[in-house]
Structure formats: structure tokens, C-alpha cells
Amino acid sequence: MVKVGYLGPAGTYSHQAAQQEFSGAELIPQKSIGACFESMHKAEVDYAVVPFENSTNGQVVFTYDLLRDWFMKCGDSTPTPKFKVVGECFVSIHHSLIGFQPDLSKITKVYSHPQVWGQCSSFLEGLNVERIDTSSTSRAVELVAQSPLVEQNEIAAIGSSAASKLHSVPVVVPSVEDNTSNTTRFLVLGTKDEISQTSIDVRDRITLLSFVLKHFNDMGSLSHVLDVFARHKVNLVSITTRPAKLLKWQYVFFLECVTGGDASQLDPVYSELGEFTEELRIMGWFPRSVDYAGK
Amino acid sequence: MVKVGYLGPAGTYSHQAAQQEFSGAELIPQKSIGACFESMHKAEVDYAVVPFENSTNGQVVFTYDLLRDWFMKCGDSTPTPKFKVVGECFVSIHHSLIGFQPDLSKITKVYSHPQVWGQCSSFLEGLNVERIDTSSTSRAVELVAQSPLVEQNEIAAIGSSAASKLHSVPVVVPSVEDNTSNTTRFLVLGTKDEISQTSIDVRDRITLLSFVLKHFNDMGSLSHVLDVFARHKVNLVSITTRPAKLLKWQYVFFLECVTGGDASQLDPVYSELGEFTEELRIMGWFPRSVDYAGK
Numbered sequence: 001m002v003k004v005g006y007l008g009p010a011g012t013y014s015h016q017a018a019q020q021e022f023s024g025a026e027l028i029p030q031k032s033i034g035a036c037f038e039s040m041h042k043a044e045v046d047y048a049v050v051p052f053e054n055s056t057n058g059q060v061v062f063t064y065d066l067l068r069d070w071f072m073k074c075g076d077s078t079p080t081p082k083f084k085v086v087g088e089c090f091v092s093i094h095h096s097l098i099g100f101q102p103d104l105s106k107i108t109k110v111y112s113h114p115q116v117w118g119q120c121s122s123f124l125e126g127l128n129v130e131r132i133d134t135s136s137t138s139r140a141v142e143l144v145a146q147s148p149l150v151e152q153n154e155i156a157a158i159g160s161s162a163a164s165k166l167h168s169v170p171v172v173v174p175s176v177e178d179n180t181s182n183t184t185r186f187l188v189l190g191t192k193d194e195i196s197q198t199s200i201d202v203r204d205r206i207t208l209l210s211f212v213l214k215h216f217n218d219m220g221s222l223s224h225v226l227d228v229f230a231r232h233k234v235n236l237v238s239i240t241t242r243p244a245k246l247l248k249w250q251y252v253f254f255l256e257c258v259t260g261g262d263a264s265q266l267d268p269v270y271s272e273l274g275e276f277t278e279e280l281r282i283m284g285w286f287p288r289s290v291d292y293a294g295k
Numbered sequence: 296m297v298k299v300g301y302l303g304p305a306g307t308y309s310h311q312a313a314q315q316e317f318s319g320a321e322l323i324p325q326k327s328i329g330a331c332f333e334s335m336h337k338a339e340v341d342y343a344v345v346p347f348e349n350s351t352n353g354q355v356v357f358t359y360d361l362l363r364d365w366f367m368k369c370g371d372s373t374p375t376p377k378f379k380v381v382g383e384c385f386v387s388i389h390h391s392l393i394g395f396q397p398d399l400s401k402i403t404k405v406y407s408h409p410q411v412w413g414q415c416s417s418f419l420e421g422l423n424v425e426r427i428d429t430s431s432t433s434r435a436v437e438l439v440a441q442s443p444l445v446e447q448n449e450i451a452a453i454g455s456s457a458a459s460k461l462h463s464v465p466v467v468v469p470s471v472e473d474n475t476s477n478t479t480r481f482l483v484l485g486t487k488d489e490i491s492q493t494s495i496d497v498r499d500r501i502t503l504l505s506f507v508l509k510h511f512n513d514m515g516s517l518s519h520v521l522d523v524f525a526r527h528k529v530n531l532v533s534i535t536t537r538p539a540k541l542l543k544w545q546y547v548f549f550l551e552c553v554t555g556g557d558a559s560q561l562d563p564v565y566s567e568l569g570e571f572t573e574e575l576r577i578m579g580w581f582p583r584s585v586d587y588a589g590k
Contacts, residue, residue, distance in 0.1 A: 055543040132427055222521060236518070243349075245351070251533070
């Protein structure tokens with residue numbers, strides 16, 4: 001049976017992503033996003049699903065930095081990863097306030113994953129509560145479920161309706177997210193090229209690549225890089241940066257571009273990029289999810 | 296006396312930045328980064344100091360999103376801000392583990408600002424503790440100071456040595472940050488053009504601007520934007536994105552470029568950018584800090 005790692009415990013949005021993408025697989029919860037990468041590298045799982053960006057909150061920086069640390073040598077002797085990015089999937093994120101206390105004015109503490117605060121800022125502004133970070137939204141709900149009765153009178157969690165059901169804690173307020181079209185995009189890590197049998201030739205494919213600029217204080221070079229894509233009529237769909245760690249204020253760039261089913265379309269791009277970039281890494285080449293526009 | 300707002304309470308790194316940049320001014324703590332922007336707009340302060348990026352941890356997303364919300368109309372009727380970005384400053388960030396419990400194995404909870412976890416990940420990996428978010432590093436240390444004795448046996452905070460002194464809680468482990476050259480860059484908001492009398496003509500100046508792409512799914516247009524800078528020999532030093540909030544997967548771009556003392560150098564750039572961008576905003580034009588390379 002296919003094994004799929006995800007950021008556990010059960011009831012997280014990552015769990016939902018894994019269920020959505022891999023029906024009938026054995027879903028194996030991991031302790032952290034880092035552990036998802038580790039378990040891929042050790043071949044303990046066939047795939048892993050990791051959160052990548054949220055339509056409201058932006059980058060999931062942990063994942064970006066793990067991609068950087070695994071794929072960019074940056075001078076040190078990390079092993080070459082035995083996996084790459086083989087897919088993406090989209091999950092609609094609806095957060096609920098979950099707890100046993102229906103009177104919001106009596107709630108003093110709210111538990112949730114740190115990524116959630118920025119997605120529910122309007123709702124949270126109206127509450128006078130302390131925010132307490134947990135390792136996942138599901139763990140937040142579990143903490144409410146396991147609290148002594150006297151504490152349950154003062155606390156709540158923000159999480160998914162799946163976590164509410166899993167831990168038998170009622171939803172107090174549904175849809176507390178700022179933006180109801182709030183969506184998280186997940187990446188699928190794997191060692192095989194394809195995750196499904198859909199006819200990929202007719203679909204758009206995403207290439208995810210990263211690099212550092214050769215002369216990073218002379219960012220005319222970024223313009224040169226992007227110009228290479230433009231001249232070869234390759235459509236860039238996102239660009240973002242993270243600190244490169246080696247030198248202060250040097251950045252790792254992450255770019256995504258869309259092509260059709262022919263990988264060789266990018267060959268001339270790669271050969272020209274060498275002049276302006278160092279450590280150019282192709283981290284993945286995978287089908288654009290049909291849910292991209294819809295979710 | 297000049298009034299300067301900063302992310303309070305006293306003892307935060309923002310406090311340190313304000314002290315460093317404005318000697319002899321009245322420093323007024325604010326409850327949040329958002330409150331720093333608000334107090335500028337209401338002219339309750341002459342300047343405000345806000346954290347912008349950290350050399351290890353990257354973007355301070357709260358500040359980026361506040362800049363977006365204040366400067367980009369994005370269709371709604373927010374008032375035009377009465378301030379802009381008038382300066383930058385750099386603060387070396389050294390985090391300490393602060394508390395009354397010298398035996399690390401007995402510590403079960405650590406308080407700190409969420410931005411800190413990513414900067415101390417190696418140290419934290421070695422501890423078996425729950426991480427609890429606080430509104431600032433100084434507040435984290437204050438919580439330890441104010442805890443009942445029995446609780447002080449199990450908790451600690453991560454914060455600055457200034458906060459340790461302010462709240463009279465000893466440093467248990469100094470320099471727990473992953474990277475000892477860890478630096479935070481702050482922006483100075485203000486209504487006046489210049490924050491100091493230094494001869495600015497000979498110094499590099501930074502222009503901070505933001506925009507959304509006209510055809511955001513056709514990112515050839517980003518290449519066109521950057522090409523405008525390259526053709527006019529304007530040196531870009533950073534580019535980054537945040538979600539635009541209006542449309543899913545549409546981004547607001549933040550660009551910084553360096554010029555000399557002559558602002559008109561950018562006039563042809565701005566006039567050509569209109570073809571590819573919407574809501575182009577110049578959020579600031581300010582001297583490059585002498586500490587840029589050094590700190």
C-alpha cells in the first residue's frame with residue numbers, strides 16, 4: 001500500500017490534503033514539516049504532503065526554508081535529497097472556534113497553530129484573549145478536549161471541523177477566517193515522477209526552481225534572470241525570496257513557471273541562467289492541479 | 296521634544312532601535328506594529344520605528360501587510376497615509392534564555408515573541424519545552440518576573456539582555472540565536488523627509504516601492520518591470536511578495552532600489568512602469584544606513 005506522510009496529528013489541514021490527494025493510501029502522521037522531509041529521504045514513506053503557501057497568509061516559511069536546506073548546498077555537505085516535488089494540491093481552509101464555552105466573553109485563552117492567527121485577525125481582534133501556539137490546529141483542539149473541566153470554561157481552540165469531530169469538542173463559531181475563500185496550497189514530495197495516471201500531456205505543468213544570484217548586490221542580475229524566461233516565452237507565475245543563511249541580506253529566490261507537457265522547453269532557459277545564478281536547482285516539475293483556479 | 300513610537304513595552308529590540316536612532320527623543324511604547332502606524336497617521340508621534348526583516352528569519356510579515364494595507368488602495372476607501380518611510384536602522388539581535396531556573400532539563404515552558412522561534416531553532420531543539428507566544432520579547436521576560444515562585448521553577452523566556460536588566464531576571468544562557476550575526480532591519484516612518492542632518496548627497500539612497508502586476512497571471516510582465524530598472528541602470532537590492540488579498544494567488548510586489556542623492560533619476564523609471572503595473576506606490580526614499588554592511 002502506498003504510504004503518505006503528512007504534518008500530524010490526524011485532523012489537521014495537512015491530513016485533509018493527504019486524504020484528498022491519496023485515497024486508499026496509508027496516511028502516516030509526522031511530528032513536524034521537517035520530519036516529513038526526513039521520512040521522504042529515509043524512504044519511510046512514498047510521498048509526503050507539506051503546506052507551501054496560504055492565499056491570505058502567504059509563505060509557509062518552514063517549508064521554504066526546508067526546501068532551501070535540502071536542495072541548496074550553500075557550501076555545506078548535506079546529502080543530495082532522494083526526493084523532489086512531484087505535485088501540488090489545494091485545500092479550502094475554514095477555521096472554527098472550537099470549545100465547550102459558548103460565551104465568548106468568558107474565554108481567556110485560545111490555542112492554535114501560529115499560521116492561523118494571521119488568517120483570523122478580524123475575529124481575534126474582537127476577543128480579549130491570550131493566543132497560545134500549538135504544533136498543529138488538531139493538537140489545539142485536543143488540548144481543549146483534555147483540559148480539566150474548570151479550565152475548559154476559559155479556553156478554546158481554532159481549528160478544522162474535522163478536528164472538532166475527531167476530538168468531540170463542539171464548534172462554537174464556524175468560519176472565523178478573515179477571507180472565506182482562504183485556501184492553502186500543498187506540495188507533494190515524492191521519488192517517482194508522477195502521482196496519478198491522468199493524461200498529463202494536455203495539462204499545464206509547473207516547474208519550481210531556486211537559485212542565488214551570482215552578484216547579489218547587483219540586482220540588475222535578477223532582471224537578466226527574468227529576461228531569460230521572457231525571451232523564451234516561459235510564463236513565470238510566482239517569485240519569492242528567503243534569507244540565504246550564508247551571507248546577511250543575501251536571498252534565495254524561488255521561482256515557478258508554467259509550461260506544457262514538454263520538459264525540453266526549459267532546456268535553453270537553464271543553459272542561459274548559469275551566467276547569472278549559482279546553485280540553480282530544479283526542485284520539481286509537476287502538473288498544475290485542476291483545483292488551482294477553482295478552490 | 297521629538298516623539299518616537301516603537302513596538303513596546305520597554306526592553307524590546309524595537310526599543311533598542313528607537314534608542315539607537317533617536318537619542319534624546321521621547322520614546323513612546325505602542326501595543327502593536329499596527330498601533331505604530333495608527334499613531335503616525337494620527338500625528339501622535341513624529342516618527343515610528345517598525346521591524347521589517349531579520350537576516351535569519353526573513354520578512355516581518357505584519358509590517359509588510361501593514362505597508363500594503365496603508366499604501367495600496369486595493370479598491371477600498373482607506374485614507375491616504377500622512378506618513379512615509381523616511382529611514383532604516385539595523386540592530387544586532389542577541390537572544391538570551393532568561394529565567395530563575397538554571398537547570399535546563401527542569402524548564403517545561405518558554406515564552407517569547409513568535410518571530411524568535413525561527414531564530415533560535417537549534418537551541419530550542421535541544422530543549423523539551425512548550426513554546427508560548429507573547430506580544431514581545433520584553434513581555435515574555437516580564438511574565439517570568441511576575442510568575443508565582445512555584446511556576447518560576449518551570450519557565451523561562453527568550454529575549455534581550457536589556458529586558459533581563461529591566462525586569463531583574465537573570466540570563467541563564469546568553470546568545471542562543473542560531474546565527475550570531477543575526478540582525479534586524481527596522482524602518483523609520485515619519486512625515487518629514489529627513490531624520491538627520493548628515494550630508495545626504497554623497498550617500499546611497501533606498502527607494503521602497505510596491506505594486507501589483509497589471510496581468511498577474513502573465514508574469515512576463517514582471518520581467519518587463521525589472522527590465523525597466525535595468526535599462527535605466529538602477530540597482531535593485533531586494534524583491535519580495537505578499538498576498539494581494541483581493542484575488543487569490545495575486546501578489547503585491549515590494550521592491551527596493553539604490554540610487555545616489557538625485558531623486559529625479561527614477562522619474563523615467565516610474566513613467567515607464569505604468570504600462571505593466573497597477574497601484575504603483577513610492578513608500579519611501581531614504582538614506583542607506585551606514586550600518587547596512589557593518590551590523
